[in-house]
Amino acid sequence: xxxxxxxxxxxxxxxxxxxxxxxxxxxxxxxxxxxxxxxxxxxxxxxxxxxxxxxxxxxxxxxxxxxxxxxxxxxxxxxxxxxxxxxxxxxxxxxxxxxxxxxxxxxxxxxxxxxxxxxxxxxxxxxxxxxxxxxxxxxxxxxxxxxxxxxxxxxxxxxxxxxxxxxxxxxxxxxxxxxxxxxxxxxxxxxxxxxxxxxxxxxxxxxxxxxxxxxxxxxxxxxxxxxxxxxxxxxxxxxxxxxxxxxxxxxxxxxxxxxxxxxxxxxxxxxxxxxxxxxxxxxxxxxxxxxxxxxxxxxxxxxxxxxxxxxxxxxxxxxxxxxxxxxxxxxxxxxxxxxxxxxxxxxxxxxxxxxxxxxxxxxxxxxxxxxxxxxxxxxxxxxxxxxxxxxxxxxxxxxxxxxxxxxxxxxxxxxxxxxxxxxxxxxxxxxxxxxxxxxxxxxxxxxxxxxxxxxxxxxxxxxxxxxxxxxxxxxxxxxxxxxxxxxxxxxxxxxxxxxxxxxxxxxxxxxxxxxxxxxxxxxxxxxxxxxxxxxxxxxxxxxxxxxxxxxxxxxxxxxxxxxxxxxxxxxxxxxxxxxxxxxxxxxxxxxxxxxxxxxxxxxxxxxxxxxxxxxxxxxxxxxxxxxxxxxxxxxxxxxxxxxxxxxxxxxxxxxxxxxxxxxxxxxxxxxxxx
Numbered sequence: 001x002x003x004x005x006x007x008x009x010x011x012x013x014x015x016x017x018x019x020x021x022x023x024x025x026x027x028x029x030x031x032x033x034x035x036x037x038x039x040x041x042x043x044x045x046x047x048x049x050x051x052x053x054x055x056x057x058x059x060x061x062x063x064x065x066x067x068x069x070x071x072x073x074x075x076x077x078x079x080x081x082x083x084x085x086x087x088x089x090x091x092x093x094x095x096x097x098x099x100x101x102x103x104x105x106x107x108x109x110x111x112x113x114x115x116x117x118x119x120x121x122x123x124x125x126x127x128x129x130x131x132x133x134x135x136x137x138x139x140x141x142x143x144x145x146x147x148x149x150x151x152x153x154x155x156x157x158x159x160x161x162x163x164x165x166x167x168x169x170x171x172x173x174x175x176x177x178x179x180x181x182x183x184x185x186x187x188x189x190x191x192x193x194x195x196x197x198x199x200x201x202x203x204x205x206x207x208x209x210x211x212x213x214x215x216x217x218x219x220x221x222x223x224x225x226x227x228x229x230x231x232x233x234x235x236x237x238x239x240x241x242x243x244x245x246x247x248x249x250x251x252x253x254x255x256x257x258x259x260x261x262x263x264x265x266x267x268x269x270x271x272x273x274x275x276x277x278x279x280x281x282x283x284x285x286x287x288x289x290x291x292x293x294x295x296x297x298x299x300x301x302x303x304x305x306x307x308x309x310x311x312x313x314x315x316x317x318x319x320x321x322x323x324x325x326x327x328x329x330x331x332x333x334x335x336x337x338x339x340x341x342x343x344x345x346x347x348x349x350x351x352x353x354x355x356x357x358x359x360x361x362x363x364x365x366x367x368x369x370x371x372x373x374x375x376x377x378x379x380x381x382x383x384x385x386x387x388x389x390x391x392x393x394x395x396x397x398x399x400x401x402x403x404x405x406x407x408x409x410x411x412x413x414x415x416x417x418x419x420x421x422x423x424x425x426x427x428x429x430x431x432x433x434x435x436x437x438x439x440x441x442x443x444x445x446x447x448x449x450x451x452x453x454x455x456x457x458x459x460x461x462x463x464x465x466x467x468x469x470x471x472x473x474x475x476x477x478x479x480x481x482x483x484x485x486x487x488x489x490x491x492x493x494x495x496x497x498x499x500x501x502x503x504x505x506x507x508x509x510x511x512x513x514x515x516x517x518x519x520x521x522x523x524x525x526x527x528x529x530x531x532x533x534x535x536x537x538x539x540x541x542x543x544x545x546x547x548x549x550x551x552x553x554x555x556x557x558x559x560x561x562x563x564x565x566x567x568x569x570x571x572x573x574x575x576x577x578x579x580x581x582x583x584x585x586x587x588x589x590x591x592x593x594x595x596x597x598x599x600x601x602x603x604x605x606x607x608x609x610x611x612x613x614x615x616x617x618x619x620x621x622x623x624x625x626x627x628x629x630x631x632x633x634x635x636x637x638x639x640x641x642x643x644x645x646x647x648x649x650x651x652x653x654x655x656x657x658x659x660x661x662x663x664x665x666x667x668x669x670x671x672x673x674x
Contacts, residue, residue, distance in 0.1 A: 159591075363532065613638055
């Protein structure tokens with residue numbers, strides 16, 4: 001078919017009849033072979049002047065739309081709203097002009113009958129070809145399309161792929177003998193904790209309202225509740241040591257990770273509640289200054305790549321020194337790898353004969369909290385090397401060798417290192433002086449001294465002020481509270497009082513210049529002690545800096561995985577909470593390690609934010625036959641997310657096969673209408 005244009009002339013209006021102006025009128029026409037074999041042109045539909053289609057390209061689009069509607073009775077989704085409305089309006093006019101079957105001359109016209117048969121045959125062949133190519137073609141009403149049930153799928157898909165990569169589902173089904181539905185619930189809970197760490201009660205709501213994680217495992221969201229999640233967490237906690245050993249071996253073998261250097265540290269998390277009779281929750285020195293709350297301790301050993309090696313839960317009043325032998329003792333003192341020094345070599349016999357396996361001594365990196373002669377002697381006696389920070393109070397040393405200068409890891413401050421000898425210590429000791437640490441410690445001291453002096457002035461003012469605190473015991477108690485509040489500041493001041501019986505009549509204080517000068521000289525200095533036989537102090541310093549890896553792991557647990565505060569009221573629930581967070585950290589650490597190897601650097605919270613823009617949505621629409629058609633699809637990942645998925649070696653999203661048909665009377669079905 002084509003659109004024919006005729007030019008005419010007319011007056012602009014009934015009042016202006018002086019000069020005629022041109023105008024154009026349009027017909028939809030069709031050509032076909034007549035009875036005598038000649039080409040016949042016939043008018044199909046009067047279109048009017050088409051003032052809203054001024055360009056030829058617009059009229060060609062209208063012609064194509066009318067041709068499709070007249071021949072097939074069905075439109076297309078990609079038509080714009082104006083074309084859609086006009087084309088369907090002309091089509092309805094054409095339908096009204098067609099004669100009813102059995103009436104009028106149309107049924108006796110041989111040419112028209114041949115045209116109808118040819119059109120039907122062409123339509124049939126075209127539909128068969130399209131069905132063979134695309135399966136089934138559905139024509140929908142554009143205005144009826146509605147998006148429904150949007151759910152986040154991007155971050156959940158990344159976590160599921162990492163769990164499959166670590167082969168955790170295989171281990172739970174095979175080694176532990178769990179049923180598939182129990183495995184799915186456990187994986188769902190680990191993924192939810194990694195994506196949005198919440199309580200079991202809030203997680204049950206999260207998987208129903210916000211996440212598509214249930215769909216990924218084929219679980220009905222309404223079947224997930226807090227009790228089922230709590231039971232799953234307890235079951236994971238019962239087998240945590242087995243799971244941890246499997247994940248460590250599986251991940252380290254896949255990445256061929258270097259396990260020679262391991263970093264140990266201990267952190268604590270406060271809890272909300274009294275926890276009377278608990279075996280884990282105790283009062284202690286809280287690193288977040290929450291001494292009003294009971295707390296629980298968590299020791300972790302990680303590789304220099306941030307992969308977990310061993311974790312253990314301790315009571316809140318456990319000191320750092322008492323945990324080392326228990327945690328490190330569960331690790332082998334040697335590990336396979338490339339050899340560097342003859343001193344580092346040990347031989348492990350192979351069963352059944354053959355050459356022995358060459359092993360390296362494991363190096364334990366730890367901070368000063370674990371440094372004691374007992375612990376260092378135990379490490380040496382059991383075949384471990386170590387690097388630690390010495391307690392430098394009252395330490396006497398002599399410098400030997402040349403000073404080594406470098407910059408810190410951020411290339412901001414200067415670092416000076418020199419090897420020193422300490423009487424009674426056979427290990428190598430390196431003194432480090434850092435400009436950045438000097439500025440930090442000086443700023444901390446200045447803030448502490450300022451706060452302490454303000455407190456002293458307040459005590460002195462109370463003595464001199466009318467109705468102030470003058471009682472001797474009360475003044476001393478007030479000074480004691482100030483010393484407790486500004487711990488360590490009292491040794492830098494000389495404070496004297498004048499008494500008249502039990503009444504304090506005067507107070508004077510001054511700075512102890514000698515103590516302050518001695519403290520100032522120690523700013524920015526610390527001493528590293530090692531049993532390793534290495535060249536130069538910089539090697540020792542570089543190795544010790546891996547301690548930041550375990551600090552970053554604790555930061556991820558506390559900030560990104562929301563491990564604190566703990567709100568469970570029983571020990572079993574609290575331990576399960578910690579173990580679930582650690583399993584989620586396995587997902588995080590493996591993801592971050594793979595991205596790091598691919599050159600992508602970002603925090604886990606940033607990855608979750610980038611991935612959250614990918615969603616799974618159901619589109620509902622009405623077909624031209626009055627049926628309801630629904631299809632559920634994943635959104636296409638944006639550029640940032642696509643780069644992350646490519647770096648991880650995963651696809652663009654989980655498969656989504658969901659198509660439903662229905663009508664108001666019969667309800668939804670899975671088969672397309674005939």
